[in-house]
Amino acid sequence: MSIRIRGAASISGSSQSLYVVDGFPIVGDISNINPDEIETFSILKDASATALYGSRAxxxxxxxxxxxxGNGRSTISFNASYGVQQVPQRGRPDMMNAQEFA
Known part of the structure; x- marks a missing residue:
């Protein structure tokens, strides 16, 4: 997704907007944010943006x-799984070792 608030300002300069997610400026695009998680978005395009974020805006x-x-609420969730797989001794086919095979 690309949002272009102002047109191309110069030939060599970037025209990418500054993204601020929950109060934290992020670098790059917002492709890693799930659209279902976005509650609201607002656009600042005039002196109000420059007053808050300087030349980046x-x-x-x-x-x-x-x-x-949420205000004053932080949560971190972590999911992990670990597994070990072994073939039980019962049910293994009888195999030759290297000396028996030779």
Missing amino acids: SNGVVLITTKRA
């Missing part, structure tokens, strides 16, 4: 608030 600012964001 010259191409506009996209303010994104996710559904999980």
Whole structure:
């Protein structure tokens, strides 16, 4: 997804907007954010953007608030799995070792 607030300002310069997700500016695009998690987004394009974020906001600012964001509340979730697989001794076919095979 690409959001272009202002047109191309120069030939060699970037016209990418500054993205601020839950109050934190992010570098790059917002392709890693699930669209279902976005609650609201606002666009700042004038002096209000420059006053808050300086020269980084010259191409506009996209303010994104996710559904999980909350004041004074932080959660970190972690999922992991680990497994070991062995063939039981019972049920293994009888095999020759190297000396028996030779």
